[in-house]
Amino acid sequence: MTGKTAWAWMCACLLGSLGSIALANPYADVDWEKYExxxxxxxxxxxxxxxxxxxAEAIDRYRELGYTVLALTDHDTVGPKANRDDPKKAETTWPWQRFDRDPAKLDMLAIQGNEISKVHHIGSYFTGFGNAEVESPEQAIEEIGQRGGLAVMFHPGRYDYSPEWYVGLFKRFPHLVGVEVCNRADRYPTDLDLWDDILEMSMPGQPIWGFADDxxxxxxxxxxSWEILLLPKLTAENVREAMKTGRFYFSMVYQAGAPAPRIKAIHADEKAGTVTIEAEGHQQIYWISCGRIVSSGPTFDPKRARRPQGYVRAKLRGEHGDTYTQPFRLPIRVTPASVAPVGQSQVAE
Ligand SMILES: [Zn+2]
Ligand SMILES: [Zn+2]
Incomplete structure (x- = not known):
C-alpha cells in the first residue's frame, strides 16, 4: 500500500465508522438454518x-464416513502418474470416472487436485497442474494461479521457513488461501503455533485460513482431520468460494473416525466485537489470540478478555479431539493520534 492509499484508507475508516473498524466475521454470510x-x-x-x-477404495472409504467433498491430491513426483522422463507430463488423479466412480451418483463433489512435492509441499486445487519441474515454492504457486487454481501450503512444520516468509507469500498471491494447520491430527504439532505467528503479523489486515486434512x-x-464447509448447496463454485472466504471450520481427532465438536451457529455483534458459538459435543470453548488463551466460554467479549490483539479464534475441546474456527478480526479503534500526519504518510511510499 502506498502512503497515499494508506491515508485514503485510514480516512475512509475514520469517516465511515465513527473512528473504528468493526469486527470481521468470516461466517457473516452463513445462514445457519439453511446452509448445509x-x-x-x-x-x-x-x-x-x-x-x-x-x-476407488479411498473414495468409498471417505463416503462411508459421511464425507461429501474429496480431493485426491497425489504427489507429482512419485507413482504411476509422475513421468520421470518428462515431468511436464505428470498428471492429476482425475477424473474419478477413470476409476469407475461417478461423484454425482455418490452425492459427492470431486475436486481436481495435486500435491506439488518437489519444493515446499503445496496443495493445488481446481486445476490439472501436476508439473514436477518447479524450482521454487513461489514458481509453483504462480503456476497454480495462472491455471485459475487455489493453493494451500501443506504441513509447514516439515520445513523451517519463517512466519515472515509465509506472510510475504499470502500478500503476493491472492489465490493462496491458507495453510494446513492440522495434518492427520497433530502429526506436525507446531503448525497451529506457526499459524498464530503468521496471523499475529498479517492481522488485522489479512486473514489467512487454517485447513485440517488426513x-x-x-x-x-x-x-x-477434516474441514466442515458451509455451503448454500453442494457445487464446485460454492466449495471454491468457501475455501477463499474462510466459510468453514475444521476438526482433528486422536482416533480415526471418532466424532469432534459440531458448530451449530456463530453469532457476532460487529459493533460490540462479541462472538457467540452454539455447538454440541464439546466440553469447553477457548478463545485464542496471538497463541494465548485470552478467554473461555461460549461468548467472546473483548472487554472481558485478557489482552486480545488483532484477531481471535476459537478452539472447542471435545472428548476425542478439537474443533477450530477461522480467525475473527477484532474491532480496531482509529484515533487521530494514531494516524500519521499527511506530509509524513505521503512520503512513505
Ligand atoms: Zn501429502
Ligand atoms: Zn506432503
Missing amino acids: QHRANLHTHTTMSDGRLTP DTHRPEEVGR
Missing part, C-alpha cells in the same frame, strides 16, 4: 502416488 455442513478431506494419496488405497497414505488414517 459438508465434510471434506482435501489432502489424499492413493496408489497413483505413494498411498496404499486405490483411488494426508491419507494408509486406510487407518482416514477420518483424523
